[in-house]
Amino acid sequence: MEQKKIFSVSEINKYVKMLFDSDDLLNNINIKGEITNFKAHYTGHYYFTLKDEASTIKCVMFKGYAQYVKFKPADGMKVIINGQISVFERDGVYQIYCKSMSPDGLGDLYLAYEQLKEKLSKEGLFDDKNKKNIPFLPKRVGVITSRTGAVIRDIINVTTRRYPNVNLLIYPAAVQGVNVASTVIEGLKTFNKLNNVDVIIIARGGGSFEDLFGFNDENLAREIYASNIPVVSAVGHETDFTICDFVSDLRAPTPSAAAELVYPEYSEIVNRILKDKNRTIIAIKNYIERRRQYVERLKASKLEKVPLEKINRYRMTIDSLMSKSESVLRYKIERYRTRCVKSITKIDTLSPLKTLTRGYSVTENADGKIIKKVSDVNSNDEVKITLTDGKISAIVK
Amino acid sequence: MKEEKTFEENLKELEDIATSLESGNLGLDEAIKEFEKGIKLSKECSNKLDEAEKKINILVQGENGELKEENFVSEE
Numbered sequence: 142m143e144q145k146k147i148f149s150v151s152e153i154n155k156y157v158k159m160l161f162d163s164d165d166l167l168n169n170i171n172i173k174g175e176i177t178n179f180k181a182h183y184t185g186h187y188y189f190t191l192k193d194e195a196s197t198i199k200c201v202m203f204k205g206y207a208q209y210v211k212f213k214p215a216d217g218m219k220v221i222i223n224g225q226i227s228v229f230e231r232d233g234v235y236q237i238y239c240k241s242m243s244p245d246g247l248g249d250l251y252l253a254y255e256q257l258k259e260k261l262s263k264e265g266l267f268d269d270k271n272k273k274n275i276p277f278l279p280k281r282v283g284v285i286t287s288r289t290g291a292v293i294r295d296i297i298n299v300t301t302r303r304y305p306n307v308n309l310l311i312y313p314a315a316v317q318g319v320n321v322a323s324t325v326i327e328g329l330k331t332f333n334k335l336n337n338v339d340v341i342i343i344a345r346g347g348g349s350f351e352d353l354f355g356f357n358d359e360n361l362a363r364e365i366y367a368s369n370i371p372v373v374s375a376v377g378h379e380t381d382f383t384i385c386d387f388v389s390d391l392r393a394p395t396p397s398a399a400a401e402l403v404y405p406e407y408s409e410i411v412n413r414i415l416k417d418k419n420r421t422i423i424a425i426k427n428y429i430e431r432r433r434q435y436v437e438r439l440k441a442s443k444l445e446k447v448p449l450e451k452i453n454r455y456r457m458t459i460d461s462l463m464s465k466s467e468s469v470l471r472y473k474i475e476r477y478r479t480r481c482v483k484s485i486t487k488i489d490t491l492s493p494l495k496t497l498t499r500g501y502s503v504t505e506n507a508d509g510k511i512i513k514k515v516s517d518v519n520s521n522d523e524v525k526i527t528l529t530d531g532k533i534s535a536i537v538k
Numbered sequence: 539m540k541e542e543k544t545f546e547e548n549l550k551e552l553e554d555i556a557t558s559l560e561s562g563n564l565g566l567d568e569a570i571k572e573f574e575k576g577i578k579l580s581k582e583c584s585n586k587l588d589e590a591e592k593k594i595n596i597l598v599q600g601e602n603g604e605l606k607e608e609n610f611v612s613e614e
Binding site: 413 | 545
């Protein structure tokens, strides 16, 4: 009987690899399937498994190719891969050495996403200049998310750990399915109408591209853009990007990170206030001490006497000017007084009263008109006669 | 929200006051005024921090469709 050749493991793996590599089909092949066990190694290589309903196949994509993949591959994503199937001799397994990867099935969705992103970007909805500032310490935070699940619990846990007296107002929204955009839009509208929060977090946990697709909605993007209240987007994990992330005022990689971004650490603020208060107190003490010393030095120096002498000189000048102006005034007053007395004497001589003392009298009719001629009166008219010491009434005969 | 000075602006102002007092370039009256302002601000900031009360509410629709706030209890 012919003795069969016995091979070592290495030899047989090498042989199988040779067979694979000489096959034209396996050298350049397109395969579609769903990604599972995806790992992005820190070296930049991707390791994952591709599966369909019945089977799986191992895949590797080296950094040189991985860097050209336009999206972030993730478990559950359906993709089409181009590459070469070969054998990894050490483990005796065959796998796909991927050269390119594109979304399958999602194709249309992905395209829609890319197109919407480009359209809104051109319109300026993502521009930094339109982004509102997130308040440093919000009085109240609105959270639009599912009322159940880990996301809201994470947000509550992280915020209260940082800042004990949080004030959160939750708007329960659908974060999966066809109602995502409409309920999140409703939440944004509600908060803007109530105007009772000063920052809004839109939060959702991680998921596939399809799971998060509700956040790639044009109306939602426009509502976020229109919001008067700053919006923080925390949709999916760090590697997931949605239109919601781009248009929001701030993107948080995860819901927990959003919680950290909106609430500062309580102890840090307390320390900051105390530090600045102490700085103020020490500064004023030093300031006053410096001033005091300055005054002391000034007192001690001869300089002190110079301004006093100057002041005294001015004082004397002022005094002499004062007495000068006083005597001028007094002279003027005297002159006015003399003129006044002269005028009074003149007026006195012309006064009718003076005439009356000499025996003349003044006669008026009932209307108070002075009677100068006989024709001014009729018989029986009553007249008044003014004498030097009073008046008498009389009837004309 | 009301258009009053924000907490952050007050914090910043306090810091600026400390810095300008440290520079020592102010006149005496001004320095005293700034000092008083700084102490007032630090008090205000501390009060603001402690006046808040922990509150976690959820908006729910009432029977007539109107929105009301209820205390949020996490559903496991």
